[in-house]
Amino acid sequence: MPTAGWWEALWPDPAGVLAAVGLKPDMEVIDLCSGDGWFTLQIARVARHVTAIDIDPHFLEVARHRLSENSVTNCDFVTGDAYELSKLVPGPVDFVYMANAFHGVPDKPRLARAVGATLKPDGIFAIVNWHQRPREETTVLGEPRGPKTELRLSPEQTIAAGEAGGLKLIRVVDVPPYHYGAVFARTGP
Numbered sequence: 059m060p061t062a063g064w065w066e067a068l069w070p071d072p073a074g075v076l077a078a079v080g081l082k083p084d085m086e087v088i089d090l091c092s093g094d095g096w097f098t099l100q101i102a103r104v105a106r107h108v109t110a111i112d113i114d115p116h117f118l119e120v121a122r123h124r125l126s127e128n129s130v131t132n133c134d135f136v137t138g139d140a141y142e143l144s145k146l147v148p149g150p151v152d153f154v155y156m157a158n159a160f161h162g163v164p165d166k167p168r169l170a171r172a173v174g175a176t177l178k179p180d181g182i183f184a185i186v187n188w189h190q191r192p193r194e195e196t197t198v199l200g201e202p203r204g205p206k207t208e209l210r211l212s213p214e215q216t217i218a219a220g221e222a223g224g225l226k227l228i229r230v231v232d233v234p235p236y237h238y239g240a241v242f243a244r245t246g247p
């Protein structure tokens with residue numbers, strides 16, 4: 059999880075990013091690999107309810123504090139592994155959001171399958187990734203930022219991983235300056 063200063067500079071409008079990838083009011087949402095809750099807070103302000111899931115309880119504590127000091131209460135915080143998603147939430151959801159984490163998943167089709175199994179029949183999985191650009195080109199506040207160049211995924215690689223996990227691509231959106239969003243729907247009954 060990055061330190062706060064440059065993260066906030068990179069993401070001045072998290073609500074705009076979430077709207078671009080399809081977040082809507084009244085949705086039941088999972089913020090998967092939620093980190094310190096920078097996006098979770100904005101999801102909670104729009105959605106009916108959000109479950110923030112992260113493998114690191116320290117980040118969830120920071121997220122809990124962030125939402126609490128903003129008087130936002132429609133969020134649960136769950137420590138767990140993204141692969142085990144269906145065991146971590148009580149029922150199917152409308153929207154799973156995963157930002158800045160998919161590049162680090164060892165078995166991406168497995169993760170896509172796990173997400174598909176937690177979605178309602180018309181549910182959406184939105185992945186926000188760094189573009190596949192050299193790290194030295196993606197500067198924020200004067201420093202190269204983001205994952206190592208070799209870990210970054212093109213939209214095509216992300217689409218292939220989602221489809222290999224049984225999901226159907228709806229659209230790809232650009233998220234300037236350095237990201238894109240790949241938006242998938244669940245397929246099948």
Ligand SMILES: C[S@@+](CC[C@H](N)C(=O)[O-])C[C@H]1O[C@@H](n2cnc3c(N)ncnc32)[C@H](O)[C@@H]1O
Binds near residue numbers: 093111
């Ligand atoms: C770069 S941070 C992104 C946080 C947040 N999504 C954001 O964009 O602000 C990546 C997060 O993924 C979490 N993570 C890594 N592996 C995970 C796993 N297997 N299951 C759940 N969370 C995981 C890390 O603990 C970290 O908080």
